[in-house]
Amino acid sequence: MADNNHLYALVICGGAGTRLWPRSRRKTPKQFLENFFGKTTLFRQTIDRALLLTESNRIIIVTIGDYVDEIIKYAPEILPRNIIAEPIGRNTALAVGLGTAYIKKADPEAIVMTFWSDAAVTENESFAERLKLAAEAACRGNYLVTVGIKPTFAHTGLGYIETGNQLDQNTGEIYKVISFKEKPELKLAQEFLEKGNFYWNTGIFTCSVKSLWEAFGKYSPKLFNGLEKIYLALSGPAEQQTIKEIYESAEDLAIDNAVWEKADNLLLVPATFGWSDIGDWQVAYDLGEKDAEGNAVTIFGGKGKHFGLETKNCLIQAENRTIATIGLSDLVIIETEDTVLICPRQRAQEVKKIVTLLKEKEEKDLL
Template sequence: MNYSNKNYCIILAGGRGKRLWPSSRMERPKQFIDFFGTGRTQLQATFDRMASIIPQENIFVCTCKDYEHLVREQLPELPTHHLLSEPVTRNTAPAVAWAGVCIHRECADARIVILPSDQIIFNEKAFLKNVLDGLTFVSENDIMLTMGIKPSRPEPGYGYIQMGEPTPFQGISKVQSFTEKPERDFARVFMESGEFLWNTGMFLCNVLYLRQFLIDTIKDMPYRMADLLDMEPEEKRTLYVNEYFPAYPNLSMDKAALELSDNVYVMQCDFGWADLGTWHAIYECMQKQDDDNVIIDSEVMMDDCKGNIIKLPKGHIGIINGLEGYIVAEEGDVLLICKKSDSSSLIRKYVNEAGIRYGEKYI
């Protein structure tokens, strides 16, 4: 395949993954585990996918210092200076700003795709075509472009992007509005209107516009980051980041692009997507077995059970009778049994309470 040496990728891999507890733990969050038993972790699968259309030497990975060793262990092929280890967690926008400066040092007219490390892509061929089409679009237009998916259900755990005025480029429209995690009734209205797309958290832009976008949305942070362009050697730049990064705002790319910017567009995509964010969302997107149960890489005997999602460790056998609509997840020294419909808020509560009562090793 012919690569464009101006195409770059930023993979975001610093999340804690608390909503998938206990399978996702603080010491090894969801992006660093082989969640589906494929032989590759979510981070590795994302890297493999992007490396099929973007040169490996053009891929950056952003994580926090606690997970730097996991990235190095799982991606030995990643260039050392392309692993950006944040000294403190400041969400995704500051991480993207740092990566953007590093990319600008290498290629002043780069075009960039920014994506999480923990998403499920069902049609990789269609996904990669959409990425390449999007990179072509942003190379010619100074805008922020996000990738949206037509909703298949009224999922309250996702963000909803309203499509506005269409562009001459097929499938791309200006973003009219954005609603983060609406109530289910509103999500149903959005889905049935045909005007809304799910937010995938993936963004594309050219590197020069990325700088202007960050100046407009995060004020003084990009000016300090831009100083890195003139800094040599690498050690000096690292010291600079360690000194100033803690002062940066806690701001996500989703909020910066979809709530704080009026120059954002959305591409309607159809590659099959799910956010590996909550147990309920995973249940909804996975193929169901008998009685609508979802069993993820586990050995389970189920009798008179319906609508459950089960994930157990290797070597463990689950025998379950009479259960309906539950999550059963075990990892290490923690077993979770929780109503699936209430899981998003309850799991955060249980993580916090378990940490206080039993210690951080259990979270």
Template sequence: MFYPVILAGGSGERFWPLSRKSKPKQFLTLESGGRSLIQVTADRLSQLSGGMDQLMVVTANDQRSNVLEHLPDLPLENLLVEPVARDTAAAILYGALTIARDDPDAVMGVFPADHRVDNPEAFSEVISRAIAHAQAHDDLITIGMTPVYPATGYGYIELGPEVGPGVHRVARFTEKPDADTARAFLATGHFLWNSGMFIWRVQSILHAFETLVPELYGPMAEAAKVRGGLRGAYPQLPKISVDYAIMERAQNVVVIPAAFGWDDLGDWNALERLLKGDGSNVTVGRTVSLDTGGAIMYTTGGDDLIATIGLEDVVVVRAGDVTLVVRKDRTQDIKQVVQQLKKSPELERFA
């Protein structure tokens, strides 16, 4: 049995002000079709698992109602709620322990809730191949995306020797590089983007946690013996990502290269990749521009208007009661603004 686990606890702060604390990025609808990012992700994965019964979602305590609104067919017992955020390692272990309790021979997949896939058929083929490899081997499998430009916002995976058809050992992981390093990586043809998608037998990942992160595995495994006990263990858990805790330290990590039109929609610049047409600007909603080029303009209100004059390479967003104006090369800094808002009693409601 294949159990996909969707990680839906993120805050999506770099998509502020459209993404807010009350409605993070995974619950937004950014394309035509009317389906939110988490709904489209669930659609893709439920086809692989044979329905919603094997699909699980890990989310934050204050996002429980959003998940149920967007995924009304998700069984309640498949919604795993974290009382406090402890990064991806704890979230993934929560899912693995829950799956192992009912199906210790299962294959588990881990998928962010807010990524975009252009070619669902190619996606399904890659994930099916990864499932087959996991059933036959003890490897921890990550999906590496063939890079199409020298991105500095993604981590990179260096390909090692091939150990099976289309499966390579991971030579090393590299965190977000600078532009020169990213260009050098692409020139070699031996590097992939780290997608944050994983496949493994549930026993394989549990063994990795027990061996490499006993300070996380111990209290969670003990708490898992009691139904509902995992939630109680959370406040004392260490905060660490699965990349640092497991993937960069384990010896049995492999990568499957893939190309199915992937984008992690990390910040407002993603709209340019998503919606760029023949014009010089990307616009959503009512906009008027004069001598403006390379701009991304987005307004949610039907009665709101964005007007720009003499601007280049900027993002202008009007969402509710907030207007954002930022240079396109500074969108990664939007998180800092949101953090400032959260610290201010007078401004916290805008976060």
């Protein structure tokens, strides 16, 4: 049984959400958008879920300097020393590793639960129950335990996890992991759906800090060498300088590539809650409430309006102006104070290409 006094929530709060431009911007990424998915921000929802499992003094947040003020605004109960600002962005492996080093220093017996601040979850009580089961599985041995979502359609925008047999007959729904699969083409995604033993990869992991630290050393030794230096420097005069130096020379690695995909001691607990990474406007449309014509319309502020004739299956968000549409279908139309985005829903993942173009044109005010 996992000891609640040793449960730590490691919240990774980075990423600009470029596929949700123009609402998600560098200064206000999707996790800090109000009225985006629920009345509170995705970040605040993440903290509330973590508080179902542990105390606020055992919630560690790894972020970038630009977001610290937003974190303090939306989660004032988090201790300042538990908000760790990365000197530069270096992808998720180093972010998870940095948070793990801090937790290991605070509590060598810790059980670490990774949370991502930009995911949407429904049924919070079920979420907490599944995370507790994952924590109990992690305590049974040297295991890295993930929570996977049973696919409901052939999704090509998420990675998949292939599972095998149950760990044993006495542990409930805990399965051994056979392999990770990268984001598949549609045909392969359909095969995964039909086989029935594949799950969507949520990135939610639970494991002992000892097992996670050993996994970094075994599967990403170069990265681990830097993390060891950071760990030894923590609470000392060279802490910040050491972190800065390691970040400047570190590889840009995702945690999936650095650890999870290589590990041979993975387990999976099937989720019994709703989950979405809200990765692009197509996903936002799928999650949105639809009118009789299949349109998901959201109005922000007091000035936005929409009037439509023969308009079907569109995602429409208005903030400052009136949007009028005639004879349109399957479009994304997003209006903000300074920008209007219009694109086919099926090309929603390409919005990040617009962000790349704006960077090339040095349109900093639009990023």
